[in-house]
Each structure stands twice: as structure tokens, then as C-alpha cells.
Amino acid sequence: MLDLALLWETRELILQGLWNTVWICFLGCLVALSLGLVLAALRLSSPRLFGYPVACYVELCRGTPLLVLLFLLYYGGPSVGLRLDAEIAGVTGIGLYGAGYFAEIYRGGFKSIPKGQLEAARMLGISHWHALSRIQVPQMLRLIVPPGTNQLIILVKESALISIISVDDLTKNATTIVNQTFHVIEPYLAVALLYWMLIELIARGGYALEKHLANREPRPVTRQGESAHAHG
Amino acid sequence: MLDILLTHYPVLTKGLTTTLVVSLSAIALGLVFGVLLAFGLTSRSRWIRWPCGLYRSFWRGTPILLQLLLVFYLLPEVGIEVAPITAAILTLTLNTTAFQSEIFRSGIAHIPAGQIEAARMAGISAWQTRRRIVMPQVLRLTLPPLTNEIITILKNSSLISVIAVTELMRVSEQIASRTFQPLETYLAAAVLYLAVNLVLAQISAHLERRLAGGLATE
Numbered sequence: 001m002l003d004l005a006l007l008w009e010t011r012e013l014i015l016q017g018l019w020n021t022v023w024i025c026f027l028g029c030l031v032a033l034s035l036g037l038v039l040a041a042l043r044l045s046s047p048r049l050f051g052y053p054v055a056c057y058v059e060l061c062r063g064t065p066l067l068v069l070l071f072l073l074y075y076g077g078p079s080v081g082l083r084l085d086a087e088i089a090g091v092t093g094i095g096l097y098g099a100g101y102f103a104e105i106y107r108g109g110f111k112s113i114p115k116g117q118l119e120a121a122r123m124l125g126i127s128h129w130h131a132l133s134r135i136q137v138p139q140m141l142r143l144i145v146p147p148g149t150n151q152l153i154i155l156v157k158e159s160a161l162i163s164i165i166s167v168d169d170l171t172k173n174a175t176t177i178v179n180q181t182f183h184v185i186e187p188y189l190a191v192a193l194l195y196w197m198l199i200e201l202i203a204r205g206g207y208a209l210e211k212h213l214a215n216r217e218p219r220p221v222t223r224q225g226e227s228a229h230a231h232g
Numbered sequence: 233m234l235d236i237l238l239t240h241y242p243v244l245t246k247g248l249t250t251t252l253v254v255s256l257s258a259i260a261l262g263l264v265f266g267v268l269l270a271f272g273l274t275s276r277s278r279w280i281r282w283p284c285g286l287y288r289s290f291w292r293g294t295p296i297l298l299q300l301l302l303v304f305y306l307l308p309e310v311g312i313e314v315a316p317i318t319a320a321i322l323t324l325t326l327n328t329t330a331f332q333s334e335i336f337r338s339g340i341a342h343i344p345a346g347q348i349e350a351a352r353m354a355g356i357s358a359w360q361t362r363r364r365i366v367m368p369q370v371l372r373l374t375l376p377p378l379t380n381e382i383i384t385i386l387k388n389s390s391l392i393s394v395i396a397v398t399e400l401m402r403v404s405e406q407i408a409s410r411t412f413q414p415l416e417t418y419l420a421a422a423v424l425y426l427a428v429n430l431v432l433a434q435i436s437a438h439l440e441r442r443l444a445g446g447l448a449t450e
Contacts, residue, residue: 063429064422065387067401072422075408076415160295164394171298178301184309188302192294199293 006186010177014187017173018194024090024169025159025198029152031095036102043103044110054103061100066158069093074165090162090169098155105151109144110136142213149206153199160195170194236420240407247403248424254317254399255389258324259382265325266332267367273337284333291330296388299323304395320392328385335377339370372443379436383429390425400424 007014039057042050073082074089084092113136121131163172174191178184237244272284291299303323307314314322343366351361393402400421408417 059430060422060426062383063426065390065401065425067390067393068418068422068425071405072415072418076418079413079415157295160297161391163297171295171301174298175301178305184302184305188298188305192290192298192302195295195298196290196293 002189003183003186006177006181006183007190010181010187013173013177014170014190014194017168017170017191020087020167021156021159021169021195022198024087024162024167025094025156027091028094028159029098029155031091032098032102032151032155033148035095035099037106039099039103040106040110043107058100058104061097066093066097067161067164069097070161070165086162086165086167089165090159090167093162094155094159097158098151101151101154102148105144105147106140108147109140112143113139142210145206145210145213149202149209152202152206156198156202157195236407236411236413236416237423240403243403243407244400244420244424247398247400248428250317250397250399251386251389251401252428254321254324254392254397255382255386257321258328258389259385261321261325262328262332262385265329267336269329269333270336270340271362273333274340288330288333291327292334296323296327297391297394299327300391300395316392316396320389320395320397324385324388324392327388328381331381331384332378335374335381336370339374340366342373343369375436375440375443379432382436383432386428386432387425 039054043054070089070093073084073093074086077084077089117135118131121135122128126135159169160171163169163175166172170191174187177187181187269284269288272280273288275281275284300320300323303326304316304319307319347365348361351365352358356364389399390401392399393405396402404417404421408414411417
């Protein structure tokens with residue numbers, strides 16, 4: 001049957017991989033969320049100036065694999081004087097790649113707010129800034145939690161790619177254990193479970209956030225389990 | 233970057249062809265099994281629903297790279313020797329089946345129950361109902377998310393370079409190490425992926441417009 005003792009012996013490698021995966025994902029997602037917000041805000045504030053560049057950036061992120069971006073950063077970077085550590089290249093890659101998707105998510109959230117509300121606010125004399133912070137942003141936050149959680153899950157799964165640019169993450173260390181011990185099932189299964197745990201944590205966190213935001217106003221909440229782990 | 237594209241275009245084309253062949257095979261197989269799995273997920277029997285749900289949970293909830301490595305290293309262990317490209321298509325199929333099943337499941341849920349009830353009352357068998365009434369509408373409904381899924385599979389095919397399949401990414405790596413121009417080479421690869429995805433998006437948009445008439449919605 002499954003040799004669980006093997007997992008205990010190699011626990012250091014597994015835990016080290018888990019730690020690397022977690023901190024790189026965390027920072028990468030943070031960058032993606034922030035940069036995506038900046039891009040969405042730019043596009044919103046001056047559609048004529050920033051509309052096209054941001055749309056191009058989004059299409060780039062959607063149309064090319066993360067692996068190509070990581071290779072460009074890590075292997076192509078030195079050609080232009082950019083020498084990144086593998087881990088930093090990973091964070092940067094995940095951040096830049098995710099930013100494109102998050103920019104779209106923020107934009108979708110903003111567009112979904114009924115225009116009538118804004119018009120009413122302006123008619124009542126509420127300033128542009130006030131309307132933004134008190135009316136638009138709170139509603140937008142609620143709308144973007146499901147797709148945002150989705151995208152975070154996708155990024156966590158995509159983070160496995162950093163093993164290819166030689167980061168000692170969960171996937172890389174699992175492969176190391178496989179190569180050293182010639183046991184295939186136990187390491188990969190254990191690591192799969194760990195990824196799954198990370199993802200479940202994010203999914204449940206997102207669901208809790210949704211419910212918390214929804215408590216302020218009656219609104220349909222996605223059924224738990226259907227936080228649609230979209231693709232990665 | 234242009235000179236890389238021009239000088240190495242034969243191998244790049246071969247790599248791109250492999251990418252397309254693997255991706256499209258996985259997508260086609262995934263379509264068939266995805267629909268079946270969707271029916272399994274909405275089955276009335278718990279014994280069918282539960283394993284289907286487990287399958288979906290595993291193949292959607294773990295990284296594709298891990299799945300590729302698992303299948304690639306596991307098969308020889310249980311005595312099945314397959315070419316890397318077969319293992320690649322197998323894994324991508326297993327993966328996309330899980331995602332497509334979700335797409336179809338929600339598409340099927342969008343079909344008004346009244347139609348199915350009326351069909352059954354009119355004496356149409358469950359199988360015929362699915363085939364003639366449910367599925368045509370579902371295919372129309374699911375075209376946008378399916379397109380996204382196809383684009384995703386194409387992008388994920390870049391990972392099979394890890395299990396030694398000579399597709400576009402692997403070819404690019406070879407060119408990069410030969411020419412010592414990684415930046416230009418990977419930019420060229422990016423352009424090729426982008427081009428394929430843009431073409432796909434256009435085809436899908438065109439199909440959507442053509443099928444837009446006669447859609448039964450609530």
C-alpha cells in the first residue's frame with residue numbers, strides 16, 4: 001500500500017516546498033491584485049488615453065502562457081540586464097500575469113453597477129470622488145469576490161510552473177523526492193493534497209468574505225462549492 | 233525576433249503543429265467525456281454522482297504540471313509504456329474533461345425544466361431528449377466558456393515540454409540555447425501563441441454570431 005513513512009522521512013523537503021509555494025503565491029497575488037487595480041483605475045479615469053494600452057496588456061496576458069512570461073523574465077532577462085533570482089522572477093511573473101486578469105475582473109465589477117445610481121448621485125450633488133468611494137467601490141467589492149477568488153485559485157495552481165525555472169517549490173521538491181526514492185505515488189499525491197488544501201482555504205475564505213459583504217444588503221451569494229475553480 | 237522567426241520557421245512550425253495536435257485532440261476527447269461527466273454529475277444516483285464529483289474535484293483542484301508529472305511517471309510504474317505525446321494527450325484530456333463537465337453542467341441547468349418535462353410527456357426517451365433537445369441548446373449556450381477553455385488548453389500545452397514532448401515551447405528552448413538569444417526566441421514564441429489564440433477568439437466570435445438566432449432563454 002502507500003508508504004506513508006516515506007512522507008515522514010522527506011517531510012523537510014515537502015514543508016520547505018510548501019513554504020516557498022505559499023510565500024511566492026502570496027506575494028505574486030498581492031502584486032497581481034494591486035497592479036490589476038492600478039490598470040483598471042487608469043482605464044477608468046482616462047479611457048481615451050489608457051483604454052487601448054490596458055486592453056492590449058490584458059489580451060497579452062490572456063493570449064500567452066505564463067511559462068513563456070517566466071522564461072522571458074528568467075532566461076531572457078539577462079539579455080537586457082535584468083538578473084532576477086528564480087523566486088523573484090516567479091513572483092514577478094505571477095504578478096504581471098495575474099494583473100491582466102484582475103484588471104478585467106475589476107472592470108467587469110465596475111461596469112455591473114447600474115448607471116442609474118451614478119446619475120442619481122450626481123443629481124443629488126454628491127461629488128465624483130464621494131460617489132466613487134461611498135457608492136461604487138463598496139458594491140464593486142462585493143461583485144468581484146467570486147471571480148477574484150477564482151482567479152487567485154488559478155494563480156496558485158499556475159505557481160507550480162516556477163518549478164520549471166528551478167524554484168524549490170512543492171512541485172519541484174516532489175519531483176526531487178520521486179527521483180531520489182523511486183516512489184511516484186506518495187510524493188505527488190501528498191503534494192496534490194497540499195495544493196488542494198491551499199485552494200480550499202482560498203475558496204472558503206472567499207466564500208466567507210462574500211457572505212460578510214452580502215450581510216450588508218440582500219444579494220444572492222454563490223453556493224459554496226460552486227466558487228467554480230476555474231481553470232489554471 | 234523577426235530573424236528568429238524567419239530562420240527557424242520550419243522547426244517552429246513543427247512545434248506549433250504538435251502544440252495544435254495535442255491541444256485539439258485533448259479538447260475533442262474532453263468534449264465527449266465532459267458531456268458524459270456532466271450527465272454523471274447531475275445523475276439521480278448517489279453512486280454515480282459521488283465518484284464523478286471526486287474526479288472533478290481532483291482534476292480541477294490540482295496544478296496541471298503536477299498532473300502531467302504524475303501520469304508521466306506513474307504509467308511506467310504500473311507497466312504501461314506510452315510515448316510522451318500520448319501521456320500528454322491523456323493528461324490534458326483528463327484535465328479538460330473535469331473543466332468541461334462544469335461548463336456543460338451549468339449549461340444543462342440553464343435549459344428550462346419545462347422543455348424536458350414536455351418532451352418526456354410527449355413520449356421522447358431520456359436519451360433522445362438529451363440528444364435532440366438539450367444538447368443543441370447547451371452547445372450554443374456554452375460556446376463562450378468553451379472558447380476560454382480551448383484557449384486555456386492551448387496555453388497549458390506549453391507545459392508538456394516538461395515531459396519531453398517537442399512542442400512549441402520545447403522547440404523554443406532548443407533554439408534559445410543554440411542561438412543564445414533567449415529574449416528574442418521566447419518573444420517569438422509568445423507572438424505565435426498570441427496569434428493562435430487571437431484566431432481562435434475570432435472564430436468563436438463568428439460562430440457565436442451565427443448561432444445567436446433562435447436561442448431559447450427564460
